[in-house]
Amino acid sequence: MVFQTLRIALRSLRVNKLRTALTMLGIMIGVGAVIAMVSVGTGAQARVAEQIQSLGSNLIIVLPGSRNSAGLRLGQGSQVTITEDDAAAIGREIPLVQAVAPSSRGNAQVVYGNLNWSTNITGVTSDFFEARDWAIYSGRPILREDTDGATKVALLGQTAALNLFGDSDPVGEIIRIKKVPFTVVGVLTRKGQTTWGQDQDDVIVIPLSTAKKKVLGASQANSRSVHSISIKVLPGEDMSEAEAQVRTLLRDRHRLQPYQEDDFWIRNLAEVLQTQEETSAVLTYLLAAIASVSLLVGGIGIMNIMLVSVTERTREIGLRMAVGARGRDILTQFLVEAVTLSLIGGIIGIVLGIGSSNAISYFAEWHTVLAPGAVVLAFGFAAAIGIFFGFYPARKASRLDPIEALRYE
Amino acid sequence: MPIIATEGLAKDYRLGPHTVHALRGVSVTLERGEFVAVMGPSGSGKSTLMNLLGCLDRPTAGRYWLDGEDVAQLSRDQLATVRNAKIGFVFQQFNLLPRTSAIENVELPLLYAGGNPRTRRERARARLDEVGLAQREHHHPSQLSGGQQQRVAIARALVNDPAVILADEPTGNLDTRTSAEIMALLQRLNRGGLTIVLVTHEPDIAAFAGRRLVFRDGRLTSDERGSAEDAAAVLASLPEEEAIV
Numbered sequence: 001m002v003f004q005t006l007r008i009a010l011r012s013l014r015v016n017k018l019r020t021a022l023t024m025l026g027i028m029i030g031v032g033a034v035i036a037m038v039s040v041g042t043g044a045q046a047r048v049a050e051q052i053q054s055l056g057s058n059l060i061i062v063l064p065g066s067r068n069s070a071g072l073r074l075g076q077g078s079q080v081t082i083t084e085d086d087a088a089a090i091g092r093e094i095p096l097v098q099a100v101a102p103s104s105r106g107n108a109q110v111v112y113g114n115l116n117w118s119t120n121i122t123g124v125t126s127d128f129f130e131a132r133d134w135a136i137y138s139g140r141p142i143l144r145e146d147t148d149g150a151t152k153v154a155l156l157g158q159t160a161a162l163n164l165f166g167d168s169d170p171v172g173e174i175i176r177i178k179k180v181p182f183t184v185v186g187v188l189t190r191k192g193q194t195t196w197g198q199d200q201d202d203v204i205v206i207p208l209s210t211a212k213k214k215v216l217g218a219s220q221a222n223s224r225s226v227h228s229i230s231i232k233v234l235p236g237e238d239m240s241e242a243e244a245q246v247r248t249l250l251r252d253r254h255r256l257q258p259y260q261e262d263d264f265w266i267r268n269l270a271e272v273l274q275t276q277e278e279t280s281a282v283l284t285y286l287l288a289a290i291a292s293v294s295l296l297v298g299g300i301g302i303m304n305i306m307l308v309s310v311t312e313r314t315r316e317i318g319l320r321m322a323v324g325a326r327g328r329d330i331l332t333q334f335l336v337e338a339v340t341l342s343l344i345g346g347i348i349g350i351v352l353g354i355g356s357s358n359a360i361s362y363f364a365e366w367h368t369v370l371a372p373g374a375v376v377l378a379f380g381f382a383a384a385i386g387i388f389f390g391f392y393p394a395r396k397a398s399r400l401d402p403i404e405a406l407r408y409e
Numbered sequence: 410m411p412i413i414a415t416e417g418l419a420k421d422y423r424l425g426p427h428t429v430h431a432l433r434g435v436s437v438t439l440e441r442g443e444f445v446a447v448m449g450p451s452g453s454g455k456s457t458l459m460n461l462l463g464c465l466d467r468p469t470a471g472r473y474w475l476d477g478e479d480v481a482q483l484s485r486d487q488l489a490t491v492r493n494a495k496i497g498f499v500f501q502q503f504n505l506l507p508r509t510s511a512i513e514n515v516e517l518p519l520l521y522a523g524g525n526p527r528t529r530r531e532r533a534r535a536r537l538d539e540v541g542l543a544q545r546e547h548h549h550p551s552q553l554s555g556g557q558q559q560r561v562a563i564a565r566a567l568v569n570d571p572a573v574i575l576a577d578e579p580t581g582n583l584d585t586r587t588s589a590e591i592m593a594l595l596q597r598l599n600r601g602g603l604t605i606v607l608v609t610h611e612p613d614i615a616a617f618a619g620r621r622l623v624f625r626d627g628r629l630t631s632d633e634r635g636s637a638e639d640a641a642a643v644l645a646s647l648p649e650e651e652a653i654v
Contacts (some may be wrong), residue, residue, distance in 0.1 A: 004520055015508040319504045322465065323518040323565070324493020326486045402465045406504065 005329070009336035012313075020341065023305045026298030027345030027385070028352055031378045033291035035353025038374035040360060041284025043367040048277045050192070058098075059132070060243055062086075062229040062250070063265040081263045083224040084208070086253060090231060091127075093249060096242040098234045101131035102226040103208060106216040110164065110204060111176040117163045120203045121177060123211025131230040139171040139186025142207050150209040154182040157203035158190045175204075180214045182206060243268050288374070295378070298345070299385035306338050306393035317397050318405025331398035338390020339383060346382030350375055410477055412572055412604050413439040413462060418471035418481075420457050431457040433627040434471065439573075439606065444599040444637065446615035447608045449624035456577075458624065459608050463496055463575045464488045476572040493521050497566025497574045501581035503558045505550040505565075512537060512546035515564045522569060536564040540594060556587035563594060573604045580614055586647050592617045593640035 013020045064081045087102035105122040126144045129136065139155065146153055154175060161170050170184045191200040206215065212223070233242040243266055254263055310317070317330055325333075354370060361368040420432040432454045439445055449455045460466040461473065464480055465488070473481040480491055497518075498504075505514045515533040537546055540560040550558050559579060566574050576595065580588035596617060599605050609615050616638045623631035 004523075008520060011509070011513075315502075315504060316506055319506070320517070320521075321489060322463070322492060322498050322504075324489050324521040324569075326489040326521075328486075329489075329521060403460050406465075406500070 005332045005336050006340075008333050009340055012333070012337055013340060019305060023302055023341050024345035024348065026301035027295070027342045027382050028298075028349040030291070030295030030298040031346045031349025031382050032352035032356060033294050034288055034378040034381070035350060035370070035374055036356040036360065036368075037287035037291040038284060038378075039353075039357040039368040039370045040366060041280065041287045042369040042371045042374070043361070044280040044283060045277060046369045047367055048273060048280050051194070051273055058233040058235060058237070058239065059269055060231040060233060060239070060246060061267040061269060062090075062231065062246065063267060064225075064227065065262055065264040081254065082226055082229055082250070083222060084226055085224055086250060087226070087229045089253060090229065090246055090249060094242065094245045096233050096237045096245065097231055099127045099131040099232040101125055101128040101230045102228070103128060103230065104211055104216055104225075104227045106211075108178050108215060110160070111179075112164045112170075112173065115164055117160060119157075119160045119163075121211065121215055122203055122205050123208035123216060124205050125208050128205070128230070131232040133232070134191065135189045137187040137189040138169070139184070141186060142205065146207040147209045150207060150213055152180065152182045152210055152214070153185045153207065155186040155188055155205040156184060157188050157201040157205070159199055159202040160204050161187050177204065177206070178215050239268055239271055292381070295381060295385065298382075299342070299389040302338055302341055302386060303389035303393060305341075306334060306390055307396070309337075310334065310393045310397040313397075314400065314405045314408040317400050318402050318408065321400070321402035322406060327398040330400075331394045334394035334397050335387065335390050338394065339386035342382045342386030342390075343379075346379045349382065350379060353378070410441075411438045411474075412441045412443075412476055413437070413606075414474045415461075416472045418458070418461060418468050418473060420454075420461060420466070421469045430627055432461070432468070435627075435629050436471075437622065437629060437632070439604065441604055442599070442602050443620055444596070444605045444618045445607065445620045445622060446618035447606060447622050447624065448610060448612075448615050450610065452626075453624040454627040455608055455624045457627075459575055459577055459606070462573075462606065463498060464492045489521075493518055494569060495572040497569065497571035499559070499562050499566050499574060499576035499579045501578035503550070503555075503562045503582075505558055505561055507551065508549055510547045510549060511542060511553065511561045511564075514550070514561055515568050517565060518569045533564070533568055536568045537561070539567065540564045554587075555583050556590055559583065559587075559591050560594065563591075563598075567598070567603075573606060574598070576605060576607045578609055579607065580609070580611075586644070588614065589640050589644040589647060593644055596637070596640050 062082055082102075084102045087100045091097055091100040101124060103122050103124045105120055107118060108121045109116055109118050124142055125147050126142055128134070129141045136155070137158070142153065142155065145151070154177070156164070156170055164170065164175065165173070170187060173184050174181050175184060176182070188201070188203075188205065193199055208226070231242070231246060233239055247262065247266060250264055251262065256263065320330060353375070357368045357370055360366055414437075416436050417434045418432060418436070419430070419434050422429040422431055435458060447455045447458065457466075461468050464475070464483075467483075467488075468481055471481065472479065475491065476495055478491070480488070483491065506517070512530070512533050515536055516529050519529040519532065534543070534546065537543055540563050542557060542560050542564065545553060545557065550561070553561065574595075579595070580591055583591060592614065595605055595607070607614070607618055615621050617640050619637040620632070620634045622629060
């Protein structure tokens with residue numbers, strides 16, 4: 001019987017092909033727009049998520065701040081106010097922390113054979129890789145023995161490796177940083193750009209102790225000072241809470257009075273990116289909502305056409321009733337017609353949406369991600385619209401009086 | 410057992426504050442195999458009677474047995490099932506589905522009866538053959554003449570093997586010759602044992618029926634049996650040029 005009703009409905013839709021196609025067009029555009037727009041939004045979200053991933057999630061970075069000396073306020077980083085001992089204290093006293101890595105950096109000319117390259121030199125401890133979620137591509141990381149013994153070993157970022165070694169394997173080779181020979185012991189995995197477009201892979205990582213002694217030089221004021229402390233908070237812990245504890249500890253260690261400003265900066269970058277991610281999620285919802293409006297309009301189009309169709313086919317309905325169609329047969333027929341319209345429109349819309357999503361990423365060079373959820377949702381929504389907007393006309397048809405309907409001109 | 414029996418069948422319509430007594434108690438019995446013409450001026454209640462006999466409507470009062478079953482107070486859906494199984498309708502306007510082939514039109518009542526599609530097609534084809542349109546099964550109504558369309562409609566009325574055929578002015582839209590053809594077809598089916606109730610206001614057409622019921626003001630005023638004219642003979646006597654539709 002279901003099959004029979006479907007046959008009757010399909011037969012009726014075939015009878016008026018142009019109108020069927022035009023009615024479907026509304027749903028097609030609606031579903032297509034929802035899928036395309038959601039994939040644009042999801043693409044933006046995915047990009048932000050990638051950046052969070054590359055930065056290391058749960059990451060807090062402490063930077064040296066300005067020091068207010070006798071009313072003269074100096075800029076950020078003007079004083080090297082954070083030290084390796086601060087880092088050690090954070091690791092020791094704050095239980096929320098998984099890893100702490102102090103580091104110093106500077107620029108230097110690096111030479112290998114007849115090639116040279118100016119790059120960022122970062123002095124790190126063995127915890128750096130864990131704190132920054134930075135995996136080793138080949139070779140080995142900086143170990144505790146390296147920092148303890150100030151060994152002359154180096155790990156290359158992907159960009160630095162490419163510029164100095166091209167395609168050949170750098171591990172085991174000797175490079176010169178500020179004329180000091182270093183043995184390359186490893187290569188880091190690709191990290192990509194930061195949100196602000198800085199290439200994180202253009203870097204050479206060496207032991208912090210070596211960096212201070214041989215390359216960057218130690219601060220005259222405090223030989224223990226560093227340029228930044230990377231803090232990785234245990235997964236699932238509250239970042240704001242960790243940030244507050246770090247602030248309290250550092251203020252305490254730096255003997256700051258309550259009226260004094262912090263002499264350091266805390267950057268909770270994951271939080272910043274989180275906000276960005278939320279923004280792009282809102283963007284996705286907004287785009288989906290706008291596209292849904294066209295889906296809704298498509299649904300109203302279906303209702304419109306179905307109402308016209310019911311009026312136009314009043315005699316047909318009367319006849320069907322006269323030859324034995326019950327109210328529910330008529331109801332099902334018109335409902336199936338409406339749902340068939342919206343489902344076929346929906347399927348074509350999915351193809352259209354996937355196509356335009358690909359076209360957007362190809363022509364506009366906008367990263368789009370096709371969300372299967374959005375496809376399923378849009379299709380389900382189209383079916384629901386068919387039922388919702390088809391029901392009223394169908395019920396109207398099913399309640400016609402056969403005598404009146406047969407007499408209808 | 411009569412095929413149709415009514416007892417004090419009455420139908421009132423409310424029209425604003427007024428009540429219209431369309432049918433004021435009709436008791437009539439039709440035997441199996443009868444060919445009955447229902448006559449009367451407009452407003453006489455003959456259409457109301459046809460609607461009641463056709464199970465399209467329910468009487469205000471009275472009883473109605475169709476093929477032994479009391480159908481006077483069935484629900485809408487039950488009436489639909491009765492119509493599907495026991496009644497074949499033939500209308501003045503033919504009422505074929507447009508852009509639908511002749512055979513699909515004939516099949517229509519079977520769609521609501523359920524059953525297997527191949528049997529349906531076979532039965533529909535047999536009925537089309539019976540009305541002489543076996544060669545036209547894939548033609549759409551717009552490709553058929555008025556007489557042919559009415560034949561398709563008759564085939565559709567027959568397809569469910571109904572207890573009775575209700576024909577409401579079946580020749581109202583046809584010329585004299587085609588009318589005679591349709592009446593000849595109905596007479597042939599009647600001789601095969603089919604019960605036919607025919608509504609008409611034309612005495613010429615009513616003359617083809619063996620029994621004539623005349624209505625006036627919602628009451629049955631005359632019920633006479635007489636010899637029916639032979640439509641085939643009338644058709645033969647008509648001049649040829651009348652055949653142009």
